[in-house]
Amino acid sequence: MDMEYKDTEVANAAKYLKAKFVGMEDKKAILRDPKLLALYQRIKIVNPNERAAFGRELNYLRSELETLVRESVTSNLSPVTSIDVTAPFDVNVPYQNRPKLMPAESGSRHPLMTELELILDIFGRMGFTAVESRELDDDWHMFGSLNFPAEHPARDDYDTFVTDEDLVAPAHTSTMQNRVLRNHKADLKNGQPIAVVIPGRTFRNEDVDASHEHTFYQLEGVYVGRGIHGGHLVATLKAFLETYFQQKLDVKIQPFYFPFTEPSFEFAMSCPFCKKAGCAICKYTGWIEILGCGLIHPNVLKMGGIDPQAYTGFAWGGGIDRLVMMKYGIEDIRHFHSGNLKFLRQFA
Ligand SMILES: [Zn+2]
Numbered sequence: 001m002d003m004e005y006k007d008t009e010v011a012n013a014a015k016y017l018k019a020k021f022v023g024m025e026d027k028k029a030i031l032r033d034p035k036l037l038a039l040y041q042r043i044k045i046v047n048p049n050e051r052a053a054f055g056r057e058l059n060y061l062r063s064e065l066e067t068l069v070r071e072s073v074t075s076n077l078s079p080v081t082s083i084d085v086t087a088p089f090d091v092n093v094p095y096q097n098r099p100k101l102m103p104a105e106s107g108s109r110h111p112l113m114t115e116l117e118l119i120l121d122i123f124g125r126m127g128f129t130a131v132e133s134r135e136l137d138d139d140w141h142m143f144g145s146l147n148f149p150a151e152h153p154a155r156d157d158y159d160t161f162v163t164d165e166d167l168v169a170p171a172h173t174s175t176m177q178n179r180v181l182r183n184h185k186a187d188l189k190n191g192q193p194i195a196v197v198i199p200g201r202t203f204r205n206e207d208v209d210a211s212h213e214h215t216f217y218q219l220e221g222v223y224v225g226r227g228i229h230g231g232h233l234v235a236t237l238k239a240f241l242e243t244y245f246q247q248k249l250d251v252k253i254q255p256f257y258f259p260f261t262e263p264s265f266e267f268a269m270s271c272p273f274c275k276k277a278g279c280a281i282c283k284y285t286g287w288i289e290i291l292g293c294g295l296i297h298p299n300v301l302k303m304g305g306i307d308p309q310a311y312t313g314f315a316w317g318g319g320i321d322r323l324v325m326m327k328y329g330i331e332d333i334r335h336f337h338s339g340n341l342k343f344l345r346q347f348a
Pocket of ligand 1: 271272273274275276277278279280281282283284286287
């Protein structure tokens with residue numbers, strides 16, 4: 001509602017300014033209009049008897065103009081709607097334009113994780129604790145602490161990814177052996193063995209094909225105590241494999257070479273799928289080489305702060321992907337990282 005200005009000059013100015021305001025681009029400029037400022041100059045010269053009333057009218061006009069400016073700014077903004085800043089990119093677009101989200105009940109655990117949990121559960125019942133490996137490490141843990149001398153040709157067997165800062169993407173879970181030995185050596189003094197399994201993601205610069213991936217899972221095992229020998233190694237792995245495949249198996253070891261074990265072995269089990277009759281999985285040999293293992297090299301124990309005269313131990317490392325592939329008859333290792341729903345839903 002417009003006020004009736006009693007002062008003619010204020011009344012005229014009010015009419016003029018409000019009319020001008022409508023066509024203005026920069027609405028705020030109305031508050032600096034010369035016509036308005038001229039009225040303020042008049043305060044000094046109006047009759048002192050009328051000065052207070054004039055001032056009140058002038059202030060009223062100014063507040064009217066300020067209200068007009070305020071309202072014009074807010075009316076230019078589109079209405080504010082709340083958005084969920086944590087939502088996937090498309091949730092904030094109108095519902096009818098939004099792609100349908102995948103129903104959550106269609107999700108399932110990745111077969112590698114399901115099997116890994118089962119494997120850790122078996123070793124847990126055998127008295128092993130689990131320590132997770134890491135995805136970035138250094139040359140010392142990858143090679144040096146495992147008795148690979150500098151320039152040792154065996155380093156080349158691992159096709160290791162190295163960053164510009166000379167960090168390595170672990171090519172085996174053995175990178176954790178030195179840390180496990182150091183962190184658990186106090187257990188030995190207390191008469192307890194060191195019994196640790198180390199699951200982890202490992203990386204090699206492989207030519208990728210149906211049986212080779214650049215990224216795969218390994219499970220390392222470390223056991224150290226008094227009087228530990230090869231018989232303990234064979235019995236432990238046999239007990240695990242028989243539980244995992246839920247049947248009696250024959251096992252055998254053949255000499256091999258790793259810098260960090262002495263002696264070193266390749267560990268083979270009788271084929272759990274054909275009972276040694278011969279099948280595609282065991283390539284008609286009846287046997288499957290499943291992992292590498294051996295008695296921990298005295299140098300590795302020493303570097304872990306453990307006296308090799310007092311204690312001995314065994315270690316092994318094996319691929320989890322291959323174990324799962326055999327168990328489920330998966331023909332191509334690349335399925336694991338493909339994100340292919342058809343493949344994954346078979347394990348839901
Ligand atoms: Zn077979």
